[in-house]
Amino acid sequence: MIQTLTLLFFILFHPTHSKPDYLKLNLRYNGNHHHSLSQTLTQDSIRLSFLSSRTTLSAPIISGASTGSGQYLVEFHLGTPPQRLHLIVDTGSDLIWTRCSPCRSNCSFHHPPGTTFLPRHSITFSPFHCYSPSCHLIPHPSHSCNHTRLHSPCRYHYAYADSSSTSGFFSHDVATLHTLSGHPTHIPNLPFGCAFNISPGPALSSAHGVLGLGRGPISFPSHTSSNLGNLFSYCLLDYTLSPPPTSFLLIGHHSIKPSFTSNLSFTPLLSNPVSPTFYYIHITAVYLNNIPLPIDPDVWVLDPNTGNGGTIIDSGTTLSFLPTPAYDQIVSTMALKIPDRFKISHGPPGFDLCVNSTKPLRKPKLVFKLLGGAVLAPPPGNYFIEAADGVTCLALQPADAGFGVIGNLMQQGFLFVFDRDASRLGFSRNGCAV
Ligand SMILES: *[C@@H]1O[C@H](CO)[C@@H](O)[C@H](O)[C@H]1NC(C)=O
Ligand SMILES: *[C@@H]1O[C@H](CO)[C@@H](O)[C@H](O)[C@H]1NC(C)=O
Ligand SMILES: *[C@@H]1O[C@H](CO)[C@@H](O)[C@H](O)[C@H]1NC(C)=O
Ligand SMILES: *[C@@H]1O[C@H](CO)[C@@H](O)[C@H](O)[C@H]1NC(C)=O
Secondary structure: OHHHHHHHHHHHHOOOOOOOOOEEEEEEEOOOOOOOHHHHHHHHHHHHHHHHOOOOOOOOOOOOOOOOOOOEEEEEEEOOOOEEEEEEEEOOOOOOEEEEOOOOOOHHHHOOOEOOEOHHHOOOOEEOEOOOHHHHHOOOOOOOOOOOOOOOEOEEEEEOOOOOEEEEEEEEEEEEEEEOOOOEEEEEEEEEEEEEEEEOOOOOOOOOEEEEOOOOOOOHHHHHHHHHOOEEEEEOOOOOOOOOOOEEEEEOHHHOOHHHHOOOEEEEOEOOOOOOOOOEEOEEEEEEOOEEOOOOHHHHOOOOOOOOOOEEEOOOOOOEEEEHHHHHHHHHHHHHHOOHHHEEOOOOOOOOOEEEOOOOOOOOOEEEEEHHHOEEOOOHHHOEEEEEOOEEEEOEEEEOOOOEEEOOOOOOOOEEEEEOOOOEEEEEOOOOOO
16 A cells, blocks of 8 residues: 555656656557448548537537547557557547446456556546536536545446447546657546446447547646647648558647748637537638639538537548538539549449549649638648549538538648637648658
8 A cells, every 4th residue: 555655656746847848649540441432431421420419509428439430549548557548539529538447357358458448457547526526527417416425436428329328437547648759748637538338339339439639628638738738739641651651649839849830821710609629610712723613601601609500620530521512613613624534433422523543634723711811722632532443532522410521631741730729720731740
């Protein structure tokens, strides 16, 4: 016991850097290269129906789910001694959660390393008491909390639209993460959902856990903001390259060097009072080969009263989803600019424009103009995706979830900076060589 307390004291009060630099976490692509494009579309659609259930007040669901496709994973160390976990990086949810097992011994036999957190193996693990203010940050069953009982953990339960569910204890523990200079940094009292029961459904089947990066109070950047600064950034790099370059997530204020700041374009991050988790940007115009498309500007508008409309920037969706009138206009104009001999009429279901990629085609240049004048000009590889050998399809979809999404394919190769204090999103094409 004394040894345990000494160790605990050492871990919690061991002086780390007097001036902590920022955290740098490498990301690994979790996608299945053998997935067909139609499967990617199905999984994105499941995710969006799940996300859209959170743009209504009646469904206070705040936990991101995995769809198993197009996800970036972060290696995360939780507990004392640290246990390694792989979590999905998700700007579309707030809660940090991981599979948990009450197992005491012979655990690695049942739980492959990196997949399950074992709270009984961590001396710093503790569930929140159901009476604690933290417990009110998370939707929990309405049964009354007996606050005179010493052991009455904060339970939570989520049911998803696709009949998956997860339940467990809302808890806290120490996370140990590495800074850019390689120093381990301890993050005490990190709140997370310890999920003991996960009933598998399509949305959760492959998830080991989620690192919620959303705007709400229980997300990871919200917890680290007071120590590291209220800012994070990431670079999602092209995972089809071989060997794949290492994508990364930076947490903290020094994560953008002053030299990069001058190269960043900024656009305001808007918030939706109906779904405070999401990061919204506002598209003002779309250009194809430098010509503005005739799209009614109203289709891009986020209505703060109903919570409908707008465009979120999401790390967990692969394709990009645009309001149907904008989508139709982009597809028809792009089809006019591509000579028929390049087109393939029988592409995968759900994709309206596919081309024969074995022939040299200069793809039309798609550009998004954003609020404040920033210009997002992705390379064609960010909006055309390989569907089969020699077949490449436009990686856009009409949005029927009530809001648009800039997915992770569209974000590849850019440094994105989520400047939460200033409510603005910065991005740069040459910021990934940090
Ligand atoms: C672990 O558990 C499995 C099944 O319960 C058993 O077959 C195995 O021998 C155990 N291993 C150890 C080292 O106890
Ligand atoms: C609350 O818990 C205490 C201690 O376990 C018990 O004596 C008491 O009856 C409980 N109160 C209610 C309302 O269940
Ligand atoms: C900023 O942009 C300029 C011009 O595009 C480029 O020459 C320079 O290398 C960039 N700086 C950094 C730090 O990437
Ligand atoms: C693409 O073009 C090449 C060369 O013309 C042709 O051999 C091939 O069959 C075409 N692929 C498809 C899927 O149509």
